Amino acid sequence: MWATKRICNTQRQWIKLKEGRLRGCILLKCQQFRTGVLNYSSLKTIRFKSTCSISWGKDEQMIMDMIATVNAEGVKIASGKDPKEQCDEKQHILKEKMKHLNLSFAACGFLGIYHLGAAAAFYRHGENLLKVVKAFAGASAGSLAATVLLTAPEKIEDCKEFTYNFAEETRKLDFGAVTPGYDFMKRLRGGIESILPSDAHERAGNRLYVSITNTKNGENYLVSNFASREDLIKVLLASSFVPIYAGIKAVEYKGEKWIDGGLTNGLPILPVGRTVTISPFSGRLDICPQDKGRVALYVKVAKQDLMLSVANLIRLNQALFPPSQKKMESLFQNGFDDAVHFLLKENWFE
DSSP, X not given: OHHHHHHHHHHHHHHHHHHTSOSOEEEOOBSOEETTEEOTTOOOBOSSOEEXXXXXXXXXXXXXXXXXXXXXXOOEEOOOOOHHHHHHHHHHHHXXXXXXXXXXXXXXXXXXXXXXXXXXXXXXXXXXHHHHEEEEEEETHHHHHHHHHHHOGGGHHHHHHHHHHHHHHHHHSTTGGGSTTOOHHHHHHHHHHHHSOTTHHHHHTTTEEEEEEETTTOOXXXXXXXXXXXXXHHHHHHHTOOBTTTBSSOEXXXXXXXXXXXXTOSSOOOSSSEEEEEOSSOBSOSBSOOOOOSSOOEEEETTEEEEOOHHHHHHHHXXXXXXXXXXXXXXXXXXXXXXXXXXXXXXXXX
């Protein structure tokens, strides 16, 4: 009876407020409420009273500033916020997070098809993300994927078909890429030349960081300046050159010889901003397969924190000796799905 009477009084006060006859009052809160509007249909009242300050704008729109209170069960009710304010706040946080973003693709041989799947997801569903990415980095096959995404994203499908054909060709050889007489690097160069645009080196300048290893001192270098398209191609070939597997003669660039950057830095992390890491190997990475095991053991390989698992050992073999066409297609889809999952989780999906 008491509760019903108090609720009726509160309803009268609310009507007066809406009509402009009352400028301020003490309202009894009920357990249920909606955004900006109290719901008086509930008869279960709250023990504590709280003040509702009400102001009127020029357009006569009422703005309520609900002060947080505690209900009968001791549960705190958060103060109401304008949905538009919440949206603006969320966008502000997102902008702050995206001030300096980099993408880095790990070294992985023929498993680079996973990278192409991730790149396709970025291209289709991460347009706003790509607009704020400051730099693209990679090693070996990862550098190829990074280059395509930066300089010719519309050719990702062409790159995928080339990779399928390249893998099929390698599978048919008696000893894979190391079969005597087979020129692995020549075949790779042909694919790169058919995909990169004429101004690729200009688009890549100071935005693409390719990991390569110097044969003289064994040190790693990240190359980001390319005088010509040919220079860019040479650096990409150097980053992909695995000694013996890809040939005997290392790639010459600027008077020195260079080999696979994945041997010394398989996943470049740039010093400024956040670097989003992508790899077909399971590990402590932003985008990668999620292997499940009873014990999570990790090992650092060429600056990559990889999970020590049977699945990763199988992937390591597949990186040099490409799996079947069906498996390659599955890897592409896995890369796409994992990247989409990342975009959704980080609120970048569109």
